[in-house]
Amino acid sequence: MSDTFAAVHVGSYELTMKIFEISKKNGLKCLDHIRHRIDLGSETYATGTISSRHMLELTRVLKEFSEIMKSYGVTNVQAYGTSALRETHNINIVCAQLEQRTGIKVDILSNSEQRFLDYKSIALQSTKFTELIEEPTAIIDIGGGSIQVSLFDKDKLVTTQNMKLGVLRLRQTLEHLAEGKDRYPELIAELVDSQLHVLSKFYLNDRTYKNLVIIDDYMSPVFQKISSPGYDKGFITSSDFDKMLERFSRMSNDYIAKELSISTEYVTLAYISGILVKRITVALMSQLLWAPGVTLCDGIAYEYAEKKKYITPIHDFEADIIACGMSIAKRYGGSKSRARTLESIALPIFDKTKKLHGLGHRERLLLELSTILHDCGKYISLMNMGFCCYNIIMSTEIIGLSHRERSIVANVVRFNHEDFLYFDDSPDCYKGLTRKDYLTIAKLTAILRVANALDRTHNHKFKDVSVTVKDDEVQILLDTTSDITIEKGLINNRASFFEEIFGVKPVIRQKRLF
Structure with a gap:
């Protein structure tokens, strides 16, 4: 079984399309490569707009691409715009017009998403x-x-x-x-x-x-x-x-x-x-x-083939996202051992409560990044750590994450330290995010807060953590011989928000008592 896939790139200096035949047996085989020179970048970098002349040319070429796709029997297509479109002030209007006129939906890549796809193209x-x-x-x-x-x-x-x-x-x-x-x-x-x-x-x-x-x-x-x-x-x-x-x-x-x-x-x-x-x-x-x-089109095709399981990745690209987060944490004096401890608590809670939160693998990755970057703001201020964490994360590129995903991580880390702001009460806080994104932030924040409460003293008191969901409780079993009086007291303070979000109460159980 094979798939005929078209990758389209609306770039700064040219419009490119590659058509691939993709199968498990033969991997990715390029059938055609079409390029059309159009200097959008010089115009948009200088004025922030695309002229009517260039819009007509874009429309004409994308229509021609569409006809070529039909001749090859293309079954799936992914079109991306990069910096030339990204820096256009009226980008939503431009993309809507292109889709209406040509039938091709052009999605806009953030810089970090674009570079990530370029790296994937090298993996070919x-x-x-x-x-x-x-x-x-x-x-x-x-x-x-x-x-x-x-x-x-x-x-x-x-x-x-x-x-x-x-x-x-x-x-x-x-x-x-x-x-x-x-x-x-x-x-x-x-x-x-x-x-x-x-x-x-x-x-x-x-x-x-x-x-x-x-x-x-x-x-x-x-x-x-x-x-x-x-x-x-x-x-x-x-x-x-x-x-x-x-x-x-x-x-x-x-x-x-x-x-x-x-x-x-x-x-x-x-x-x-x-x-x-x-x-x-x-x-x-x-x-x-x-x-x-290689070109961005190669990376687009690689990602499609990877998602459809036509190919087996030869490099762990998610590890690069995590490595980028660790590099940022190191730059701002983050504690590597503390991040590992938070991860060892937060991820098991996430895994064992899937039926409660309904989130997927990508959100798990965002939670892992949140544990790594949980205290980066202390480099600037201990008093306003949440606010500083948010601004550091939003101002720093994390390769492979979209702007939306970076905003989710920034808000989760922020609300780990500050009072949670509700969607209808603080719309400016969630600008550019949907209600679904807001709920993701709420769920990940609730999990991170509980994890943070269990290691509030930074003493790494327990050897192992296991989580079970039973009736109306999320039972967190700690393997420790240490006194956990503080942890029990702090989790009671954090439990109310967790219970509000998930409808169950987190409780601590101690495995060893002496």
Whole structure:
């Protein structure tokens, strides 16, 4: 059994569609790849709007995509818009018009969701991806509006940071300066090195990242045509890369386009992207560069195939989300041992009360993140910890989470420390969230509050926790020889909210009494 799937990306500089045949036997097979150049980014980054001319062009091309889908017998389609649409002021109106005119629903990805899908696209190159991230490796995702730098080591995400140094933004700045191509390396270095210095100071800790993986629509096609001798396709050493850039700096755009068989209009963007990669290579002291030549459409297809269980994931991407949360907690002085203790209480309560809350695996992940980030706000203020936790989480990108999911985590952590605010009484608090999201926040808050009460002294008094639901009680059995007078008193204070949300009362039972 196979599925014909279409992935559509409305990007900053082009509209892309890939059509895949997906099956358990053969995995993902690309049947067609269609690209249409449309420079939305330069317009939306400058004005925050999409002109009528571009709306007509978007509509026409999406209609053509729809006809191509029919010819292939596409059974499922997923279309995403990224930063060019994300920064449009009237995005809801734009998406509604596109769906009405073309029948294609375009969903908007947050930056963290977009980058997460880009990482999944690399996983299609499974063997090389897993081998590289065992060593210190940086993944550089270069877009039109911004770049994402993610650092991996020993198969784990160390940190990820977003910087507004996208290729189209840099081109706009360079055009405004009206300087020649020969000055691009010098000017781009001045524009980006200060931000890269901050990245080095706070996150590199004098470490070098030997491997650099590049995801972009500009330089990647060049890498596919020029590789270092003795290396696989798409691989180039940093010294060979420097020589290539130096050679291109002396050539005309027309000559480069002819030599590499790429469109002339892409040459300037590819050159800017190349200089940006050069600056990052210097900052990270990378020795080997790899551009796998994948696109967001590959990541969209990978995620679809993963959800439908056509493929088995070769990398634990959820672990990267957790690693990102742990990195944030570490940055703000969070207690790793306390987070583990809270997790050891909160997750069993969640698992044993599924029939009461009706939440799924994704909400469990959000609860786990909440335990990790439960006290990040103390870095700023012990008196206003809840408020500070909320602002830190909302101001910090968590790779793989949507803005809505990040807001859920931020509110759960906030209400672990503050009085709970009800939906109808405080609509501003839940701006952008639905009533369903509000109920998720209430349920996860109730669970986290109980977990927090059981380790309020931070003394880790018990060895093990088991949870059972019996009649009108959630019985929490603690394996401990310690005095738990404080815990019993605190849980009584927290029990009322838990009982209000779930209709059952949490009670403590002690396994060992001496």
